[in-house]
Amino acid sequence: MSAQAPVRRITAPQIAARKGGTPIVALTAYSAPMAALIDPHAEIILVGDSLGMVVHGLPSTIGVTTEMMILHGQAVMRGSSRAMVVIDMPFGSYEESPGQAFRNAARIMGETGCGAVKLEGGSRMAPTIRFLTERGIPVMGHVGLTPQATHTLGGFKTQGRDTDSWAGHLQDAVDVAEAGAFSIVVEGVVEALADRITEAVALPTIGIGASARCDGQILVLDDMLGLTARVPRFVCSFAELGAAADRAIADYAAAVRDRSFPGDDNVYR
Known part of the structure; x- marks a missing residue:
């Protein structure tokens, strides 16, 4: 009897090739048991820095550390075998310079075995994204509402309500794509702007509070399972x-x- 072939994890090039195809399913997870539940159903498991609020009771994502991301990332990797695991780079771990970003991204990937990292920011982070991807680190971008920047944005505010701001958001997405990201999260933007971003870039867009016409969708698992008391308007509770x-x-x-x-x-x- 021949041995069963090992399950191969989904890779960044496979996600990139899904542009315009069957929508990509993505969910967050912070523990091995939850990762095991998600793994058969999703292409991407994101170990989001939202764990600071969801798991650790922090008021925002700002207090999340690289060590926290690695600890939860290791648990999610142990609980999954098929989905691509992407780990958020926390606030302060990549903004200073491309060199700082590379050191921390390499540490996260080396200590967890994850498939990619995610970082927030548009045009200003494009040089860093290019620096990482040229050195073998797959990067998922994140534009629109960027939670790590809520202090400068003035809170969790929907982006793009003023059409005069659309050009800047579109440029953010284009620059992230041209820098070498394999996909991009589009968060908290008006539907029409999300559609424009999806049309403007050749890489898959993963919507959250954006548009059904994005190339995929992501939600915080605890929100969609009805485990959180207050959730944003864009969340649909699939269980209570x-x-x-x-x-x-x-x-x-x-x-x-x-x-x-x-x-x-x-x-x-």
Whole structure:
């Protein structure tokens, strides 16, 4: 009997080749069990710096460290075998210079085994993206609403409501694409602008709060499972696991207090 061929992970060139094809499915994950659930269904698992808020209770992504990203990235890699794992570069780990970005990206990839890194920023980050890709590090770009820059943007505000700003957003996407990114997240922009960006670049766009006509979509897993109390308008809850968990915990607490748990089936004789 011949041995079953090992599962090969999806690669950056395979994602890049999906432009205009079947939409790319992407979700965030921060742990091995969640990665294992996503792996059969998605092409990309993003270890997002949103873990700072979702997992660690931070007020924003600003306090996330490279060490945190590596720890969660290692867990997601252990829990998955098929999807391409992309890890966010946290605030302060790449903006200073292309050299700083390379050192941290190489560390993230080396210590986790992930397939790519993601960094935020448009035209201003194009030289850094080019520096990384020319040295063998696949990069996913991120334009539009960039959460690491919310202090300068004035909060989590939809981008592109003023059509005068469209040229700048389009240039951001074009420059990221020309710098060598294999895909680009388009976040929090008006639908028509997302469509223009998707038409303007030859690499796949991954929408979040953008347009159904992007080449793929991504959501924070906890948001779409109903595990977060407040979610942005663009999130569709595909389950209400938060409410189910609340009921289960309440039932457990009641069973402990009335001594119906543990029962005969739950103890050793």
